[in-house]
Amino acid sequence: MTSSDWAPYGAVLQRSVPDRIKQYILDQHLESGAELPSESELASQLGISRNAVREAIKILQTLDIVETRHGQGTFVGKLSLNALVDGLAFRVLFDGEEHLRTLRELLEIRQVLECGLIQRVPRTIPAEHITELYQLVEAMETQAEQNALSPQEDRAFHDVLYRSLDNKLLIQILQAFWDVFQRVRQTLPGIPPHPQITAQAHRRIVDAVAARDVHAAAAAMQEHFRGISNWVLENPQE
Structure with missing residues (x-):
């Protein structure tokens, strides 16, 4: 040999x-x-x-x-992306003075993904998913009246929104980016969007999807991310 x-x-x-x-x-x-x-x-x-x-x-x-x-x-194991979430969240916090820039970059990645994917949803989403989305929005609106907003409904909304695309890895990746943002959001200076504004943004998305209007859905998602981006971008570098 x-x-x-x-x-x-x-x-x-x-x-x-x-x-x-x-x-x-x-x-x-x-x-x-x-x-x-x-x-x-x-x-x-x-x-x-x-x-x-x-x-x-x-x-x-x-x-x-x-x-x-x-x-x-x-x-x-379940082969989740928990390790990715831990690593990215630590990276954001570890970057110190640059951590807002890192967070913006993560937000940009999520925005590119969701604003592209939402254009496929009106063609694929079944009626029962739309019903579930409206129920989540109504829960958000009820909480917003008390000047509060539960992250569970927000996370579930985006999960249900893309479920009809039948891509489990995609959902996991979007959840990972969402979880990273939630872990570090308390470190952000400034004031986040009012819960009512966030709830209204989600209602516009589901209204457009329910109407099977691809362009309106894309515009509503862009507007939703514009609100989040403005919050992050208006915060001065530490």
Whole structure:
């Protein structure tokens, strides 16, 4: 056997333990929620120590690739984007004096995505989703009368709005950007848009979608993001 014949084996041996466990999950075609072998079984199959497996599992837990249930074992995780949210939120805060710029950049990415996607929604959204959107808007309006606005309704609104596009990864990415903004919004100086203005912006979006008006939906979404952008942009650099 030549040295080139050994190359693939060398590449496998050089992989980190977390990478080797991830490859095991792929090779075994395990789905989210599937149980992994015990630490000792994994160690035996991968040819590594139990301590190495234990440390790798801890790393993979932080990435939501696996989850450990006390007294039950280790399972393939939900593969959420929680690690991305944690990283982006920390990046925004870590940038210090530049953190408003980073936040603006994240907001711009979300705006580009949503203002493009909303143009597809009027053609795909079913009546039951429109009903659900109106219910969420009515809840927002009721809260706005008390000068309050629950982030749960806001988040749910955007989830329902794009559900008919049947793209789970898209929803996860939009949720991730939304979660990052919510985590750092308390650090922003200035005053956010009044809850009634936010509620009205959401009603205009759903009205346009319900009318199956692509141009009106795009305009309403642009206006919604204009309000958020004005809040962030009007805040002076720290």
